[in-house]
Amino acid sequence: MLNTIEKSQLMIGFIPLTDSAPLIIAQEEGFFADEGLEVTLSREVSWSNIRDKLMFGALDAAHMLAPMLLASSQGVGSVKKPLVTAYSFGLNGNAISVSNQIYAELEKLEPQLIMQPQATAVAMKKLVEQRKQQGDAPLRLAVVFPFSMHHYLLRFWLNSAGIDVDNDIQILVVPPPSVVQALEEDLIDGYCVGEPWNSHALEKGVGVPLISGYDIWNNAPEKVLGVRSQWAEANPQTHAALIRALYRASEWISQPQNRDEVIEYLTAPEYIGAPKNSIMNAFAGKLMSPDGTQVREVKRFTLPFRYQANFPWQSHAVWIVEQMQACGQLNEEMDAQAIAEQSYLTDFYRDTVQALGVKLPDSNYKVEGQHAEPWSMDGIDLAEDMFYCGASDS
Amino acid sequence: MAEMMKVMLVDNESARSALLAQALADHGYKVVARVQPGPNLLAMVARYMPDMVVIDTDSPDRDILESMSLLNEHNPLPVVMFADEDNETVIQEAIRSGVSGYIVRDVDKERVKSVMNVAVARFREYQALKNELKVTQNELEESRLIDKAKRLLMKQKGATEAHAYESIRKMSMETNKPMGEVAKNIISVLEL
Known part of the structure; x- marks a missing residue:
């Protein structure tokens, strides 16, 4: 198998976040080496950098926001260059946090908010109306990038209560490591970001994680492994080897006996470099009120492997494209399904992973927003997929 | 300067x-x-x-x-x-x-100016391209709206296509509003 690889030395970019773990584990536990790959992991500081380096060939592959891959492929927000993916870095992992002051005001409007995620958006709506009446400025909510699940989950949640996001909310971008500071300095009122930056705000006493991404869309996509379409065509065996290594790494991460080691690796300064406590929180998935009286465990705060978490569903891509269209980032006339099929190489993933003897779904799509419990597709277990408060798809 | x-x-x-x-x-x-x-x-x-x-x-x-x-x-x-x-x-x-x-x-002091100049020029080109794209998109949207309004007028008022188009154009001139906007108003009224 080794001699069929077109390119063995690879440069792969990642952003220091807990969901980059499969890259780190594949490197450290030798899953890349087993495939004959010599990988250099390049820690990047911004999504813009990762995108540019991938597009211009400085990186072979990259840990990327799924919506960014789709946007770049359509030339939105960047040069147009077709990017593709055949691997998803697991599901979920985000939360929405607000400042202490906003949290206190929300609790006055709807008490026990941590325990009832379904009441949070309604409370936000009441607060927005109250602020309008008082002539206060719109709430300032940060996301990590305009093309990110964070942005669309936040909008979905606000929209569900009838909040006019374009007029009544100011959405801005703040890089993940800066959100807590921005909250502390009163530059923003809240944000949607991945861990450990939600737990971190609570620990520092500057903000409160209100609701998890899982509560907004059960088992939502997040990051994918992006490569250039041309690269994928020129290096199919290398691409397949990468996917096999990452699949094995994801499986390894999901095994409880490896948990401590995963955390140990992630804590290393060359990888995430965050304190052990924060990274452990990311796996624990607990939301808590500042006084500790309300504690809610989110059952799949992150889902790295189980329930086909690495399967690049084209239905995920379609949902993302539809959100991009809904908020005016992408022309409404464009065919979401065609875009999804261009960028999500689901068949390639299936062929590659099935060759390992794993049974995978035959379909590239699944209906989203229909299952409140884990269910089975052709005998394969899949996780629940409900939207916030049972809202329907699109 | x-x-x-x-x-x-x-x-x-x-x-x-x-x-x-x-x-x-x-x-x-x-x-x-x-x-x-x-x-x-x-x-x-x-x-x-x-x-x-x-x-x-x-x-x-x-x-x-x-x-x-x-x-x-x-x-x-x-x-x-x-x-x-x-x-x-x-x-x-x-x-x-x-x-x-x-x-x-x-x-390198000497290189700064040329790099900055290139960047500015390129940026302007990019902006122009972006604006052009926007104009095209708006035009597309406008013709889509006019088309829809036309069809509604034909269906609900029994107008011919030419007549429907002519009445949108006339309204646009009278009200001093772009045809797309007039079409939008017609749609919102007729679709009730």
Whole structure:
């Protein structure tokens, strides 16, 4: 198998976040080496950098926001260059946090908010109306990038209560490591970001994680492994080897006996470099009120492997494209399904992973927003997929 | 001299920042601010209203600047950045793409002006392209609306196609509103 690889030395970019773990584990536990790959992991500081380096060939592959891959492929927000993916870095992992002051005001409007995620958006709506009446400025909510699940989950949640996001909310971008500071300095009122930056705000006493991404869309996509379409065509065996290594790494991460080691690796300064406590929180998935009286465990705060978490569903891509269209980032006339099929190489993933003897779904799509419990597709277990408060798809 | 291009420098290395500021001033740019990176970058941009921002590619705050023109169309800013010298191909490609310009990390005074000029020119081209795209999109949207209004008039008022089109055009002239807008009004009334 080794001699069929077109390119063995690879440069792969990642952003220091807990969901980059499969890259780190594949490197450290030798899953890349087993495939004959010599990988250099390049820690990047911004999504813009990762995108540019991938597009211009400085990186072979990259840990990327799924919506960014789709946007770049359509030339939105960047040069147009077709990017593709055949691997998803697991599901979920985000939360929405607000400042202490906003949290206190929300609790006055709807008490026990941590325990009832379904009441949070309604409370936000009441607060927005109250602020309008008082002539206060719109709430300032940060996301990590305009093309990110964070942005669309936040909008979905606000929209569900009838909040006019374009007029009544100011959405801005703040890089993940800066959100807590921005909250502390009163530059923003809240944000949607991945861990450990939600737990971190609570620990520092500057903000409160209100609701998890899982509560907004059960088992939502997040990051994918992006490569250039041309690269994928020129290096199919290398691409397949990468996917096999990452699949094995994801499986390894999901095994409880490896948990401590995963955390140990992630804590290393060359990888995430965050304190052990924060990274452990990311796996624990607990939301808590500042006084500790309300504690809610989110059952799949992150889902790295189980329930086909690495399967690049084209239905995920379609949902993302539809959100991009809904908020005016992408022309409404464009065919979401065609875009999804261009960028999500689901068949390639299936062929590659099935060759390992794993049974995978035959379909590239699944209906989203229909299952409140884990269910089975052709005998394969899949996780629940409900939207916030049972809202329907699109 | 024509209006000076206002530049804001975002850099935490003050020596480099000072050198670049001097080089820019020598070449006719007005350095309106030298600021430290951080989440208050947006407020800084709002305060100084620069035409251009120079920022290190190694700064995570690059995402903040990128988003500015995406989330707020009224504030287009060309962004010129420092990049590692060994990334020359990346730099070339990026400049050719017209989104941003790059300056190599060790600031060579003589090169600053040409790099800045290229970046500005490319940025303008990119903006023009973006605006053109927008115009085309608007035109498409307008013809779609007119078409829909036309069909509604034909169906509900028994008008011929020519007659329907003519009445939209007439209304547009009378009310001094674009045809697309008139069509939109017709649709909202007839679709009730």
